[in-house]
Amino acid sequence: MAISIEDVEHVAKLARIYLTEEEKEMFRKQLSDVLEHARVISEVDTSTVEPTSHAIPLSNVTREDEVRESLTVEEATKNAPWSDGGAFTVPKII
Amino acid sequence: MDFETIIGLEIHAELSTKSKMFCGCSTVFGGEPNTKTCPVCLGHPGTLPVANRKAIEYAILLGLALNCEIAERSIFHRKNYFYPDMPKNYQISQYDIPLSRNGFLEIDMGEYKRRVGIIRVHLEEDTGKSIHVGESGRIHGAERSLEDFNRAGIPLVEIVTEPDLRSPEEARNFMMELRAVLEYLGISDCKMEEGSLRCDANISVGVGGSRGTKVEIKNMNSFRALQRALSFEEKRQRDVLLKGGIVTQETRHWDEAAGITHALRTKEEAFDYRYFPEPDLVPIEPDPPWVEELRRSLPEMPAERLRRFISEYGLPKDIAKVLVYDKKLGNFYEETVRKGENPIEIAKWVAGDLAGLLNEASIDADLSPVRPGGVSELVHLVESGVISGRMAKDVLKEAFESGESPRQIVSRKGLSQIADSNEILAIVKQVIKENPQAVSDYLDGKEQALKYLMGQVMKLTRGKANPKMASEMLVEALKMRE
Ligand SMILES: [Zn+2]
Numbered sequence: 001m002a003i004s005i006e007d008v009e010h011v012a013k014l015a016r017i018y019l020t021e022e023e024k025e026m027f028r029k030q031l032s033d034v035l036e037h038a039r040v041i042s043e044v045d046t047s048t049v050e051p052t053s054h055a056i057p058l059s060n061v062t063r064e065d066e067v068r069e070s071l072t073v074e075e076a077t078k079n080a081p082w083s084d085g086g087a088f089t090v091p092k093i094i
Numbered sequence: 095m096d097f098e099t100i101i102g103l104e105i106h107a108e109l110s111t112k113s114k115m116f117c118g119c120s121t122v123f124g125g126e127p128n129t130k131t132c133p134v135c136l137g138h139p140g141t142l143p144v145a146n147r148k149a150i151e152y153a154i155l156l157g158l159a160l161n162c163e164i165a166e167r168s169i170f171h172r173k174n175y176f177y178p179d180m181p182k183n184y185q186i187s188q189y190d191i192p193l194s195r196n197g198f199l200e201i202d203m204g205e206y207k208r209r210v211g212i213i214r215v216h217l218e219e220d221t222g223k224s225i226h227v228g229e230s231g232r233i234h235g236a237e238r239s240l241e242d243f244n245r246a247g248i249p250l251v252e253i254v255t256e257p258d259l260r261s262p263e264e265a266r267n268f269m270m271e272l273r274a275v276l277e278y279l280g281i282s283d284c285k286m287e288e289g290s291l292r293c294d295a296n297i298s299v300g301v302g303g304s305r306g307t308k309v310e311i312k313n314m315n316s317f318r319a320l321q322r323a324l325s326f327e328e329k330r331q332r333d334v335l336l337k338g339g340i341v342t343q344e345t346r347h348w349d350e351a352a353g354i355t356h357a358l359r360t361k362e363e364a365f366d367y368r369y370f371p372e373p374d375l376v377p378i379e380p381d382p383p384w385v386e387e388l389r390r391s392l393p394e395m396p397a398e399r400l401r402r403f404i405s406e407y408g409l410p411k412d413i414a415k416v417l418v419y420d421k422k423l424g425n426f427y428e429e430t431v432r433k434g435e436n437p438i439e440i441a442k443w444v445a446g447d448l449a450g451l452l453n454e455a456s457i458d459a460d461l462s463p464v465r466p467g468g469v470s471e472l473v474h475l476v477e478s479g480v481i482s483g484r485m486a487k488d489v490l491k492e493a494f495e496s497g498e499s500p501r502q503i504v505s506r507k508g509l510s511q512i513a514d515s516n517e518i519l520a521i522v523k524q525v526i527k528e529n530p531q532a533v534s535d536y537l538d539g540k541e542q543a544l545k546y547l548m549g550q551v552m553k554l555t556r557g558k559a560n561p562k563m564a565s566e567m568l569v570e571a572l573k574m575r576e
Contacts, residue, residue: 014366016176053169053371059379065111065148068118068132076128076136076243086127087240090178092228 003031095336098300099328101265102257105272106250107282108220108290109152115219115249116143116186116375123288127242135247137182142374145170149249150193150378152281153217154388156251157194159275159395160212167379168193170217170372178241179221187252189369192216193378199275200397201267210268211256222246251282257296262324266317269293270419274396277421286316297324299331299341306331307341311355313348323348327355399424407437416445422459423449426466433470440473447487451494464493472500479560485509509558515567518551518559522567525550526575536572544568 008028012019019027070076077083082090114121117134133141157164171189197212223245228237253272259265273291276282283290293314298306311327314320326348331341346355394402396418403414403424417424427444431437448469452462472493476486481504489500489509496503503509525547526533532550536543551564 010366014174014176014368054373054376056376058376059167061144061376062147062150063118063144065113065146066118067113067120070119070130070132071136073126073128076131084240086129087225087242088128088178090239090241092226092237092239 003028003035007031095332096302097332097335098303098306099260099262100257100298100300100306101259101262101324102296103253103255103259103265103268104294104296105253105255105269106220106292107253107276107284109149109249109251109281110283110290111146111148111152111249113146114247115146115149115217116247119247121248123283123290125244127240128244130244131246135181135243137180143186143372145375145378146249149217150380151388152249152279153193153215153251154380154385155279155281155392156253156276157197157215158385158389158392159279160194160197160199160215160253162194162197162212162215164194164380164385165191165378167191167377169377170375171369172372173218173367173369175367178239179224180246181222181241181243185219185221186372186375187218187369188216193380199268199271201264201271202397202400203264203267208258208260208264210258210264213254213256215251215253218250218252220245220248220250257298262321262328265295265324266321269317269320271396274419274421278393278396278399280393289315293320295320295324297327297331299328299335301335306335307343309341309343310345311348312345312358313350315350319348319350322350322353323355326353330355396421407431407441409438409441413441413445416449417441420449420459423452426459426462430466430469433466435470435473436477439477440469443469443473443486443490447490448494451491455494463495463497464490468493468499475500475504480504481509482561485557515563518555518564518567519571521551521554521559522564522571525554525568526571533572533575537575544572547572 005024005028008019008024008031011031012024012027073086077086077088080088082088108121111121113119114130114135117132119130119132119135122130134143154164168188168191170186172184173187173189174184176183192214193216195212195214197215198209199212200207200209222241222243225240225242226238227240255268259268273284276284276291285291286293295311295314296308297311298308300306309327309331311323314323327346334341342357345358347358348355400411400414400418403409403418404411407414409417417427423444426448427441430440430444448462448464449459451464452459457463469490472486472490475481475489476483481489486500489503492498492503493500498506529547529550532543532546536547547568548561548565551559551568552561555564
């Protein structure tokens, strides 16, 4: 299955990354190859197989509703390149 | 033109668990920014979410209360989007296999009832809060945004209704009913002002049996706002259609101050969330014994309680509604009834004056300064004729403000009304003697004069004469003069 340049542009936009024309062409080819690879799998008859969302047959893994200590504001924002009064600061959104 | 309004709601309610959905951070509202965060809810690489069992149980309880089918197997999905209010760049939500679906909730509109379909109830996590800093203080024109992740990861239920609502009033009624259900289940704080209960709506206006264009309305932060916004939008769409125009499919924002909705500028590709199964969380498989145990723990629902208040206590529906749609007030009422006075009289006081005082002071009924014992005492004082209903209003107000018991107030202020017939008779005779003109007017058939004479009796007793006794005695005494 072939991916178009428009598909690449759409995905890049959703991921908020900006690509040059050369990069668009490169990803178009790479993404097409990935899909082509996955197509092989789709040739297997899975009509009698339940869709798998997890590789391990496990369910209902839960924790009790107990409060545990949170990080301090200093620890929480330590890795942030930009913070202000304890809040993470980001460039304008729109 | 023959218009038909069709409304569907999408509601989010924060669940009142102690800890977040997938980590142990506290869910307490407010606090300094980022004081309730950890590597999990900050989305640090390598961390793993673990689902809060209580949150799952709360969501199942709600599904059961809304008559839904509980899924035998349900999974979480990642909803991917780029917006800084979610540190992971995705929100853990549910997609094609929600925890419960196909339910309904009935609303009572007075003259008719409507059964509103529930498409689904699913679990997800709340997002953080963004504060936009800059000249305008709004998203547009802001220079930067401050992100607080205290709220990020708090468990949320999303409830989606069928487009079964036919008017803004029905939408408001539905929200009131749903809030009451959440309150009775004890699974959410339901505070629209604090954002723990939020509602978006889809509304379309069709003409002559054909469906209209769906418009989504956001930012309605109170029950009143919900009804106002939908009424505005209903009229706006009708006006567009009446002028021969076309309603645009779009998302509109309710501006509470201006009382209007306006279109949001959105990017075309905004709704491509690329959902995929959350690989870090295993499926939830509520087995039948677990679901049955939860079903057995369901408390009395507001609609059932309303029926019971009407049949058991003989209350008029409007009074019963005031008591039932505020769970704490309803509890207060029943506690008062257990003390033994007339349930209908108690209901009038609790749903009337007491509810008014509580509302004015913004106090919940469970923290009322006048306790159920105090209201019972007050009703007893009125029923046994010690004070009049008029006096009781003032006594209740004073008891509410001072915390003193009604009995204490009555005796301290000497408020007991005069129910001694000799004492009242003496005053009646005095009034007749001192007002010959009014007496002869009355005897000439002027009914107004009786009111004047009655006023004189009340004046001489400083309002303390039992009005019923005084008026009977006055009429009797006047008859003897005919
Ligand atoms: Zn956390």
